[in-house]
Every structure is written in C-alpha cells, then in structure tokens.
Amino acid sequence: MTTLEASSPLAARQAVVVRWLAVAWSWLFLALLLVFFEVWARAAYDTSFLLNRFNIQSITLFAVAPLLLALGQTLVIISGGIDLSVGFTMGLAAVICARLMQWLDPALGPELSLVIGILAAFAVALIPGLTNGYLIAWLGVPAFIGTLGMYGIARGTGFLAAGGTTVPVRNEYLAFLGNDRILGIPVPVIITILVVLLMHYVLSQSRFGQYTYAIGGNREAAIRAGINVKRHTMAIYVIAALCAAMSGVLYTARFSAGAAQAGEPLLLDAIAAVVIGGASLFGGSGTIIGTVIGALIIAVIQYGLVFINVEPFWQFVAVGVVIIISVLVDQSRSRLTGAHQEDR
Amino acid sequence: MKATPILSVEGLSKRFGGVHALEQVSFELFPGEVLALAGDNGAGKSTLIKAISGVYRPDDGRILYKGEPVAFDNPRQARDLGIETIYQDLALADNLDIGANVFLGREPLRRLFGLLPALDRKRMRQEALQAIETLDIEIKRLDVPVRTLSGGQRQAVAIGRAIYWKAEILIMDEPTAALGVPEQRKVRALVEGLKEQKVGVIFISHNLGDIFAVADRILVLRRGIMAGIRRTADTDADEIVKLMVGG
Ligand SMILES: Nc1ncnc2c1ncn2[C@@H]1O[C@H](COP(=O)(O)OP(=O)(O)OP(=O)(O)O)[C@@H](O)[C@H]1O
Ligand SMILES: [Mg+2]
Numbered sequence: 001m002t003t004l005e006a007s008s009p010l011a012a013r014q015a016v017v018v019r020w021l022a023v024a025w026s027w028l029f030l031a032l033l034l035v036f037f038e039v040w041a042r043a044a045y046d047t048s049f050l051l052n053r054f055n056i057q058s059i060t061l062f063a064v065a066p067l068l069l070a071l072g073q074t075l076v077i078i079s080g081g082i083d084l085s086v087g088f089t090m091g092l093a094a095v096i097c098a099r100l101m102q103w104l105d106p107a108l109g110p111e112l113s114l115v116i117g118i119l120a121a122f123a124v125a126l127i128p129g130l131t132n133g134y135l136i137a138w139l140g141v142p143a144f145i146g147t148l149g150m151y152g153i154a155r156g157t158g159f160l161a162a163g164g165t166t167v168p169v170r171n172e173y174l175a176f177l178g179n180d181r182i183l184g185i186p187v188p189v190i191i192t193i194l195v196v197l198l199m200h201y202v203l204s205q206s207r208f209g210q211y212t213y214a215i216g217g218n219r220e221a222a223i224r225a226g227i228n229v230k231r232h233t234m235a236i237y238v239i240a241a242l243c244a245a246m247s248g249v250l251y252t253a254r255f256s257a258g259a260a261q262a263g264e265p266l267l268l269d270a271i272a273a274v275v276i277g278g279a280s281l282f283g284g285s286g287t288i289i290g291t292v293i294g295a296l297i298i299a300v301i302q303y304g305l306v307f308i309n310v311e312p313f314w315q316f317v318a319v320g321v322v323i324i325i326s327v328l329v330d331q332s333r334s335r336l337t338g339a340h341q342e343d344r
Numbered sequence: 345m346k347a348t349p350i351l352s353v354e355g356l357s358k359r360f361g362g363v364h365a366l367e368q369v370s371f372e373l374f375p376g377e378v379l380a381l382a383g384d385n386g387a388g389k390s391t392l393i394k395a396i397s398g399v400y401r402p403d404d405g406r407i408l409y410k411g412e413p414v415a416f417d418n419p420r421q422a423r424d425l426g427i428e429t430i431y432q433d434l435a436l437a438d439n440l441d442i443g444a445n446v447f448l449g450r451e452p453l454r455r456l457f458g459l460l461p462a463l464d465r466k467r468m469r470q471e472a473l474q475a476i477e478t479l480d481i482e483i484k485r486l487d488v489p490v491r492t493l494s495g496g497q498r499q500a501v502a503i504g505r506a507i508y509w510k511a512e513i514l515i516m517d518e519p520t521a522a523l524g525v526p527e528q529r530k531v532r533a534l535v536e537g538l539k540e541q542k543v544g545v546i547f548i549s550h551n552l553g554d555i556f557a558v559a560d561r562i563l564v565l566r567r568g569i570m571a572g573i574r575r576t577a578d579t580d581a582d583e584i585v586k587l588m589v590g591g
Contacts, residue, residue, distance in 0.1 A: 205462035207451050210440075214448055217439035224435045225449030226420040284439035 025329055026276060026293045029322070033297065037304040048308065053184065060189045061254075063299035065090070067192060067292065068247035069263065069270035070277075071199045072240030074291045077274050078203075079236050080216040080283025081136060081143035086244040086270065088154035089128045090263030093248030095158050097121035098167040105171065114173045121252075122245045128154050129241025133234030145313025147237075158260030166259040169252065178253030188250045195246060200288040212236060216283030269298055272319060276326040297322060348411060348450030350375050350544045351396070351427075351513055355405035358391050365391040367568045368405070373513065376542040378535060380549060380559035382577075384588050387565040389548045393515045397429040398422035411514075428506035429515040436498060438491035442483065443468030445490055446475060446505040457530070475508035478541075478575055479534050495584055506543070514538060516547040520554055532558050552581045564588055 034050060041049035041283035069086045076083045101117035108116070125172055128150045135146035180187050204259065211232055214222040223229050251262045276294035279286025301318045349372035358366040366388045373379050381389045393402045396407060398416030406413050409425060416422045419429065436445050444451075447468045457464040469486045476483055481500040483493070490501055499519060506514050519535075520528040528551075535558045538545050549555050555562055556576055564571040564587040571587040 201460065201462075205456060205460070207453075207463065209453060210444065210448075210463060213440060214437040214444075217437035218435065221435040221437045221445075221448065224419055224429075224431070226418075226423070227449050284437075 021329070026278060026290060026297065026305035030293055030297050030300065033300050033304065037300070037307065040308050044308065049304070055303070055307070057181075057184075057186055057189075059296070059299050059303045060185050061305055062293045064188045064192045065247045065251060065263070066266045066269040066273060067295035068195065068243050068250070069266055070273040070295050071195060071288065072243030073270050074199070074274050074277070074279060074286050074288060075203065075212055075236045076086065076143070076240050077271075077279045077281060078216045078283060078286045079212050080219065080234070081233070082147065082271070082281070083132060083237060083240045084144065084147040084267065085128050085132060085150035085154050086240055087263035087265075087267035088151055088158055088177075088260070089125050089241050089244040090251065090266070091258075091260040092128075092154045092158035092161065093125050093245035094258035094262045095162040095167055095248075095260050096124045096258070097249050098169040099161060099178070101171055101174065102167060102169045104140060105169075110171045110173055111206045112148045112172055117169075117174075117252075118249050121249045122242055125241040125245035125248075126238065130234065130236035132241070133237035136237065137230040137233035155260065155264075162258065162260045163226070166257045168257045170256065174253045178250065188254060191246070191250065195243070195316075196288060196292055203288050208232070213284060228237040236319060237335075244334050254270070269295075269319070272323050273298055275330075276322055278326070278330065280330055347374050347482070349373055349408075350410055351380050352408040352411075353396065354407070354408070356392070356395055356402050357404035358388075358395055358400055358402050358409070359377060364568045366402075366565075367397065369565070369570050370405075370538070371563055371573055373544045373546060375512070375544050376539050377561070378539060378545040378547070378559045380547055380555040380562045381565065382549065382552075382555060382562055382584055382588060383571070385566035387588070388568040389565055390517060391568075392565065393429065393517060393546060393548065396422075397427055397515055423509065426510055426512035427515065428509060428511035428513070429517075430499075430502045430506065430519060431517050433528075436501060439489050440499050441469070441474070441488060442486055442490060442493075442504075443470075443472040446472040446508055447499055448505075450509075471503060471508065472501075476504040478507060479537055481530070481534075494527065495523045496530045499523070499527070500534065503538070507538075507543075511543055513544045515546070518548050518550065520549065520551060528554065547581050552584065557582065557586070566590055 023076065037314040041047050069090060073083055073086060097117045097120060100120045101113045104116055132147050132150055135141040137141050167248055182190060210221060211227045214225070214227065215229055215232060219229060248258070248262060252258045253323035273294035274286060274291050276297055277279065277286065277290025277292070279290065298319055301322070303317045305315050305318065306312060347473050351373040352372050353372070356369045357364070369392060371379070381392065383389050391400065395402045398419040398421055401415070403561055409427070410412070414425065421427070437448060440448070443465060452464045454464040454467070470504045473483070473486060479500055481497070482498070483497060490498055493501065503514070520531050523531065532554060534545070535545055559576050561573060561575050562584060563573045563578065564584060566588060571590070574583065
C-alpha cells in the first residue's frame with residue numbers, strides 16, 4: 001500500500017497548533033482586554049468593569065451597528081471581495097425609513113407606517129446590493145472599484161433624500177425597538193443576536209456557506225463544480241446590503257432620526273472586525289464567531305478607553321494596532337500551513 | 345473480438361477566429377483503455393479535451409458516448425454522464441478539506457435537530473476517504489485544507505473525486521507536470537488502478553516516459569490535425585517525436 005504522508009508529521013502538527021492559535025488568539029485577546037479594564041476599574045475607581053450591567057449594555061449596544069455591517073462583510077470577504085458601500089447603504093436605509101414613517105404616520109398611524117418604513121429600508125438597500133452584485137459578478141468590475149462607486153452614489157442619494165440634514169421621526173413602536181429592554185437585554189442586541197445565529201448557520205452549515213468558501217478559495221474550481229458563481233456572488237452582496245439596512249433601521253430606532261452619515265465611521269470598524277476575527281482579505285477563510293469576537297474587541301477598546309478616561313483619540317491608535325497584529329497572525333498562519341498568498 | 349467503444353470522436357473541428365485549433369480529429373476510446381495525447385505546445389491537446397468535456401462546443405464533427413451522440417452545453421452535463429475531467433490546475437478549492445472537495449457542488453445534507461438542513465461533513469469525509477483508499481493511497485488527516493497536501497495527494501483527491509462520482513471516462517491534462525519523480529510514479533500507479541476499474545482514460549502529457557509507461561495507444565496532434573495514432577506496443581519514442589514535429 002502506498003502511503004502518502006501529510007508533507008511531514010512535524011509540519012502537520014505545527015499547522016494544527018497554528019490554526020488553533022489563529023482562532024484562539026482573538027478570544028485570548030478579548031479576555032485580556034476585559035481583565036485589563038477590570039483590574040484598572042478596581043484599582044482606580046474601586047468598582048467592577050464587567051459586573052456592571054450598564055457597562056455590558058453599553059458595550060453590546062455599541063457593537064450592534066458595526067457588527068451588523070461586519071456580518072454581511074464577512075460573507076463578502078470570504079468570497080474574495082470587499083464591500084465599501086455598506087456604510088452609506090446603512091445611512092440611506094436609515095434616512096428612507098425615517099422619511100417614510102414621518103410622512104405616512106398622519107395618514108396610516110404608527111403601526112402601519114412602521115412596517116412600511118422598515119420594509120422600505122430593506123427595499124432601498126436592494127438597489128446598491130443588486131447593483132454591486134451585477135457589476136462584480138457579470139461585468140467583472142473589481143469589488144473594490146465597483147463598491148467604491150456605490151459608496152459615492154449611496155452617500156449622495158442618502159444626503160439628497162435627507163435634505164442635507166437628519167430626519168427626525170416619532171413613533172412609539174420604533175422607540176421600543178431602539179431603546180427598550182427584554183429581560184434586561186436591549187432590543188437591538190437581541191435582534192443582532194438573532195441575525196448572528198442565522199448567519200452562523202448559513203455560513204457553517206448550509207451549501208450556500210460552503211460555496212462562499214469555495215468561491216473565495218478557487219473561483220475556477222467552484223465554476224467547474226457546477227456552482228452558479230455569478231448568482232451566488234450577487235446574493236452575497238445583496239445580503240451585505242440587507243445587513244446594512246438592518247443596521248440603518250436600528251440606528252433610526254435608537255436615535256429617533258435617520259441620518260445619511262449614520263454608517264460613515266462604521267465601515268472601517270466593520271472591515272476591521274472581520275479581519276480581527278480571522279478572515280483573510282485574500283478570501284477563502286473567516287467565520288461569523290470570529291467576526292463577533294472582532295466586533296466585541298473593537299467595542300471593548302472604544303468603550304473601555306473612555307471608561308478609564310483616556311483621550312478618545314487613543315481608540316483609533318489601539319484599534320489600528322489590533323488590526324495590524326491580526327493580519328500578522330494571519331500571515332504567519334498561512335506561512336506555517338504552507339500556503340503562499342500568491343496561490344490562493 | 346471488438347468491444348464497443350465508450351467514446352467515439354468523429355471529425356471534430358474547433359476554430360478560434362482564424363486559428364484552426366482542431367481539424368477533423370477522430371478516434372475511439374474503449375473501457376479500461378488509456379489513451380495518451382501527445383503534441384507540441386499549441387498542437388490542440390487542451391482544446392480537444394475541452395471539446396469532449398463540454399467546455400467548448402465543437403464547430404464540426406460529433407461525439408458519441410456509449411454509441412449515443414451527445415452535445416454538452418457545459419462541463420456539468422458531461423460530468424453528470426460520467427465524463428470527469430482533471431484540469432492542469434486540478435480545480436481543487438485549496439481552503440477546503442478533502443471531503444468538501446470531493447463533494448463540491450453535490451454536498452449531502454443531514455437534519456440538524458431533526459429540522460434544519462445542514463452539511464453532512466462526517467459522511468463527506470468518510471466517503472471521500474473510501475474513494476481515496478480504493479486508489480491505494482493513504483491520507484492521514486482528513487480535516488485539513490487540501491493546500492497542506494503534497495502534489496501527489498492532491499492529484500489523488502482529484503482522481504478520488506472522479507471515481508466517487510462513478511467516472512466512466514477520466515480526462516487528465518498533464519497530471520504529472522507539477523510533480524516530483526516519486527509522485528509521478530504514484531500517479532502512474534493511480535492510472536493503472538483506473539484501468540483495472542474499467543475506466544477509460546485520456547491523458548495529455550509532454551513526458552514520453554509517462555506515455556510509454558501507462559498508455560495503450562498514443563494519439564499525436566500537430567497544429568490541430570491528427571499526425572497519427574499508434575499502439576504503444578508497436579511504436580517507439582523516435583516515431584512519436586517525428587510525428588509531433590513533422591517530417
Ligand atoms: N480560448 C482560445 N481562444 C483563442 N485561441 C485559442 C484558445 N484556446 C486555444 N487557442 C489556440 O488554439 C491552439 C491550440 O491550443 P491548445 O491549448 O489546445 O494547445 P495544447 O496542445 O494544449 O498546448 P500546450 O501543450 O501548450 O498546453 C493554439 O494555437 C492556441 O493559441
Ligand atoms: Mg494545454
């Protein structure tokens with residue numbers, strides 16, 4: 001019997017350790033951050049950081065918007081693409097949601113105008129989602145360029161739809177969505193957890209998820225295996241846009257106003273969360289759990305530094321350092337498992 | 345005694361603009377037979393197998409599979425009939441494991457909590473392992489991405505996929521080109537195994553050593569036309585090279 005060993009037993013064992021580390025390091029890092037702020041809180045203020053319900057609610061609420069953007073972005077990045085337009089798609093959806101509700105409320109009442117407002121937010125997000133997918137999958141436009149164009153288009157139309165300002169809206173049900181709690185958990189956090197579970201299932205258990213990895217790993221192989229790569233790519237960008245719309249609706253709900261710039265500062269945080277979570281920008285790897293951890297790391301850094309009274313600008317520095325570390329981890333992982341960036 | 349051919353190619357032609365990539369090529373392939381395609385660079389070897397496997401539509405001529413005329417719109421249709429192709433670059437998704445690659449595009453599902461459909465990874469791994477073991481190849485770890493495998497193992501995964509899906513014709517474009525000498529030998533052994541399983545094999549090679557080691561017949565192409573077809577037993581390297589270069 002011919003025996004073909006994995007390249008060498010040592011390399012195989014090394015690969016397993018490195019793969020484990022690549023997954024675990026973000027968990028470890030999150031734990032270290034929490035320990036750090038806990039110790040600081042006890043030493044400096046004689047309180048607990050973690051056992052404080054207000055802190056936990058703030059951090060998770062803080063994480064909701066970038067995480068929703070990051071969930072869709074995870075699929076996009078695994079498939080080997082990138083979507084720069086999600087931030088302004090979120091803003092556009094928030095503005096449309098607020099505008100319609102404000103306009104329809106006198107005629108239709110709060111319930112119906114809420115439903116229509118939310119549906120409209122998702123419907124309007126289909127436009128950038130489908131357009132991105134068409135440009136990238138059918139016309140072969142590089143994702144970076146296609147979605148950069150859409151970034152401008154969504155940005156402009158968002159501000160135009162908002163009339164250059166924020167659009168206030170009053171609706172009691174919307175206020176519930178944005179600011180109420182169920183069993184002490186903020187409603188937006190609950191909604192986000194449900195989206196996380198759904199996306200985790202889709203990515204890790206379904207054929208759709210498997211094909212997303214396959215396309216990112218070797219697009220040609222996916223095509224030859226009979227996967228409809230164009231349609232699949234389109235679906236991925238639509239999902240990214242719908243996640244952005246969800247984030248936009250929750251923004252409008254939370255602040256009782258829609259704003260075109262709602263997602264502007266979140267795009268890079270979302271991409272950072274995906275990368276910190278272990279996805280490779282070359283495509284083919286990444287997980288929803290990783291992205292959740294990545295988003296939590298960013299939220300804990302941002303909230304924690306405010307909590308310990310560090311000048312807010314250090315947040316940017318800290319998040320930047322974490323992004324670089326995570327990319328270095330990813331690179332050493334590919335090196336040690338024998339994959340070169342070029343042959344992905 | 346003459347068996348029925350599993351594949352007959354009659355007068356196949358393919359042009360790209362003014363380039364006559366294939367001109368009136370005809371041959372037959374029998375179950376358990378290994379046919380080598382030889383020819384210089386640009387002779388039309390890849391074009392020929394792409395026309396057979398459904399990547400290109402021939403401009404002229406016809407293809408009979410088990411005696412029935414067939415015309416494929418895409419490679420999937422050819423695969424569904426049992427014509428599997430292993431391309432020069434293998435077409436594996438490097439980031440996925442062996443099971444996922446063997447089943448890519450045709451994943452079995454199970455029920456999660458008796459309700460939600462979910463990929464049956466355990467079954468994919470087990471059945472992939474069985475397919476690869478029929479090739480007398482042992483693979484230690486099944487849960488690693490195939491990029492961590494050696495060239496010969498990757499070739500085995502590609503061939504294992506074809507066997508699992510009951511290929512009756514296996515087409516290989518330069519299966520040994522990227523391999524070291526020991527692994528080339530293993531691939532030759534794999535091809536011998538396919539013969540025993542009565543699979544018809546067409547393979548392209550620039551390596552006359554490979555060709556004479558495993559092929560039953562050799563079809564030589566020269567600038568799109570058939571320069572000749574010879575039984576390996578009745579010819580030698582000199583004659584094949586002469587057919588390749590002309591004169
Ligand atoms: N898609 C295509 N479009 C235009 N011309 C093509 C195309 N594919 C092949 N050709 C041309 O057809 C001819 C045959 O090419 P083919 O790839 O079949 O050669 P080959 O025998 O496989 O060569 P090699 O040994 O280099 O792989 C060449 O002249 C090539 O330039
Ligand atoms: Mg070729």
